[in-house]
Amino acid sequence: MRSEETTADVWLPIPADEIDDLPGPGESGLNYRFWDGGPEFPADPARCAFYVVPYMKGPEIAVRPLAAMTSVRIVQTLSAGIDHVTPGIDALPPGVALCNAKGVHEASTAELTLALILASLRGIPGFVRGQDAEEWRAGFYPALADKSVLIVGYGSIGAAIEDRLAPFECARVVRVARSARTTARGPVHPLAELPALLPQADVVVLSTPLTPETRHLADAGFLARMKDGALLVNVARGPVVDTAALLKEVETGRITAALDVTDPEPLPAGHPLWHAPGVLVSPHVGGSTSAFMPRAKRLIAGQLRRFAAGEEPVNVLLTTT
Template sequence: MSADHSGSAVRPLAWLPIPPEEIEGLPEGLEYAYWNGGPDYPTDPARCAFYCVPYLSGPEVGARPLPGMTGLRVVQALTAGVDDLLPAVPLLPPGARLCNARGLHDASTAELALTLTLAALRGIPRFVRAQDAREWRQEFRPALADKTVLIVGYGAIGAAIEDRLTPFECARVVRVARSPRTTARGPVHPVADLPRLLPAADVVILATPLTDDTRRLADAAFLGRMKDGALLVNVARGAVVDTGALLAELESGRLLAALDVTDPEPLPAEHPLWKAPGVLITPHVGGPSSAYLPRAKALLRDQLSRFALDEPLRNVVVVA
């Protein structure tokens, strides 16, 4: 804690996208300001030491105050992925830490992954359209039971997805991650094993971060190894999938897809993916749910307490 010219202690300032009075238990040794991406800043950005990026604000808004934040020590994202913020790291003062929100969206995103999987397999979009047309259309549809599910990206969200798959009597759940390891549930295979694992999967769920290694991971070769009639579910980032290659597979009728994220995003109204056969699209809503706010408050309360006490922060992704 520094002092001003009068000798009075100056408390470090935190900018929060949630009104601080709505977060119980914030440490008293800090000063707080509320900013959720509006055109006007609550204080001089140079005073900000801890900056929590407004949720769902977009990279342009979230990065806008960073050039003026010359005293910044922490950037806290409220997303698990920070690919949108990484280009702004060179703008940060040396030593500033960028932290993600690992754990915040696990339950909500895993719920959506399961929802998309079940809805696509059981043909829910077709039944909704039939309901709109007041038509009674019975048909046989694939069940999730007895299927082999491949989870690509077995981190916290991937594990939460498997938690929710467990009661559905899948024949097998196969796990893939950048770092192979053994868990209580079984092995986690390396990404290099994907060519061998893909042909056996009925459902492939993408839950991997977007990095240089995973950009367009699901390319024409990846999709071509999936079995006929298999379902691709993407709750990761849109750019993990080669959109052109996926469109070719959908238009041929060989694969199905359920996508919470797309490339480009938002998906333009004229984009052919909207009308591709066998695709279910939701508008990147894996995180926004009733689970978000209480968990976001808990994360901020914990990180700010650590920051105030100069203790190690959680989920540090990169240091400027």
């Protein structure tokens, strides 16, 4: 039997008995503790070696135990972005791997992206309002076919979005990321080329991480370069878009927007985005579908098997110094 000194705690936001293929506590020396962000910690944070951050509970909960986690070696988020955890990184000891949930959200987020594009172009929100009012709102509406789509943020989610655009007969899909590279589907342009690419796009999709470089990326200058009638879709993070600048543009009717994320978030009652013309808002549900839990559980189990075997984790975005 392992002594307490040779065991380590793992904090999970999902009960361990609901995750298949976890390393057994007896053979691995791992003690599984359930914590989904409640007011009481499940154990002494100083004994935690592997911390899986509660999902969609906000930065305050995500970072609350970090300063006391003096033995932690891996911090695993269940989101594609890590911006809700980075405020607490400086409190961590050196050598801690911060991992994201690559592979968990691609299907759901890409699916919602297509839903937002199609709903916005084909006028679905107006049809719903028409049904409520018993009005038959016939007419011609824009199609996705023959449109040029610009994907800003071409990581695994951006690639999954392009996968789902393939059957829709788009005229062109243009990819942009932090730096240039080549993929099997074609070139990925660097962010520096955005000013020249924006005026050519009918649909601009934001799927980039929130970093100092991308905060307010879609500012007044960015939005002004979008062509008349273009659609902006944000499935990244709310602060990637300058909300005040977006409101000024949509109120003129020159462009439209579909936003799964907003700044502020949640969007408070009375905020002008709720009723801005040409704006469709969904409540940050890009990843929270039935596809999330099985993929999240597989990621957690795989990472913990690697951890128990002394192997390096996957999806490491940074290591503390």
